[in-house]
Amino acid sequence: MSEQPNIHDISIGFQLPALVKRPTPRQLVQYAGASGDFYEIHYDKDFAIAQGLPGVIIHGALKSAWIAQVVTDWMGPAGSLRSFSVRYRGMDVPGDALTCTAKVVEKDEVAGIVRCEIELADGAGVVTTTGEATVGLPGR
Amino acid sequence: MYAAVGVIGEQKTAIIERGAIIRFAEAIGDTNPAYPEVAPPTFLRSLGRAVPDLPDAGSVPRALDGGSEWTYGPPVLAGDTVHTATTLDSLREREGKMGGMVIADYITQYVNQHGETVATQRNTVIRMGVSV
Numbered sequence: 267m268s269e270q271p272n273i274h275d276i277s278i279g280f281q282l283p284a285l286v287k288r289p290t291p292r293q294l295v296q297y298a299g300a301s302g303d304f305y306e307i308h309y310d311k312d313f314a315i316a317q318g319l320p321g322v323i324i325h326g327a328l329k330s331a332w333i334a335q336v337v338t339d340w341m342g343p344a345g346s347l348r349s350f351s352v353r354y355r356g357m358d359v360p361g362d363a364l365t366c367t368a369k370v371v372e373k374d375e376v377a378g379i380v381r382c383e384i385e386l387a388d389g390a391g392v393v394t395t396t397g398e399a400t401v402g403l404p405g406r
Numbered sequence: 407m408y409a410a411v412g413v414i415g416e417q418k419t420a421i422i423e424r425g426a427i428i429r430f431a432e433a434i435g436d437t438n439p440a441y442p443e444v445a446p447p448t449f450l451r452s453l454g455r456a457v458p459d460l461p462d463a464g465s466v467p468r469a470l471d472g473g474s475e476w477t478y479g480p481p482v483l484a485g486d487t488v489h490t491a492t493t494l495d496s497l498r499e500r501e502g503k504m505g506g507m508v509i510a511d512y513i514t515q516y517v518n519q520h521g522e523t524v525a526t527q528r529n530t531v532i533r534m535g536v537s538v
Contacts, residue, residue: 327471328434331434349478350475
C-alpha cells in the first residue's frame, strides 16, 4: 500500500497506479461461486461456443470489481468511494492480461472530492470496459 | 411490457457474512486490509436481487449486462443486515445490428438495519432475440 493521498497534493491529470489482472478459468469459477452468477458462458466452454462466443468470457461484474479496485487500492483507508459507474463495451477472455488505468479529471478541493475516469484494456490495448468514480479524500 | 415500469420486485433480506466477504475478496483477487470487516464495493451484487417480471419479453429472451452506476452511503460491515429492493425504472426499444433490442434500467436500493441507504445501483440490462 502506498502513502495516503490527500486532496491538496492531487492535481487534475494525476494517473493512479495501474492494476493488472491475469484472470484464469479457475478465477471465473471462483467468482461464479462467490457472486452467485452461474451463467454457463463464464465456465462451460462447450456452452459458450454454442452461444457463438470464442470460449468462456469474463463476468462483466468481475471487471466492475477491478474498475472499483484500481480506485480503492489508491485512495487509502482515509479515502471513501462515493460513487462509481461501469460500462461494458466488449468482452474479455481468461488467459489475457487486463490493465485498469485511472486518472483524476476533476477536483473540488473544498468538498474534498475528486472524479476519476477509468479504463480497462485487454492485452492488445483495446479498451473493453470504461468507468468513472467519485472519491472523497482527506486534507493534509 | 411497459406496464412493468415502476413495479418493485420482492424485497429480500440478507445478513452480511464475514466468510462470504472473504470468499468474494479472494475471487476478485483484492487483498485490501479493510476486508472482511468492510465489504468490497461490488459485494452487494452477491446478495442476489428479485428483479420484477418483464411480461411479453418472449421475443427478446437473451439478457446481457450493460453496466451499472453505484452510489454509496455508509460502509457495509460484516454482521450488517441489508434489505434489497429492485424497481424497473425504465424501458427503451432499439433496433440493433442483431434485430430488436429492449434496454431495461433497474434501480436497486440497499438499506441496512439502521434504515440507512448503503448503496443505490442503477443497472442497465440489454435484452435481445439472438445469442449474446
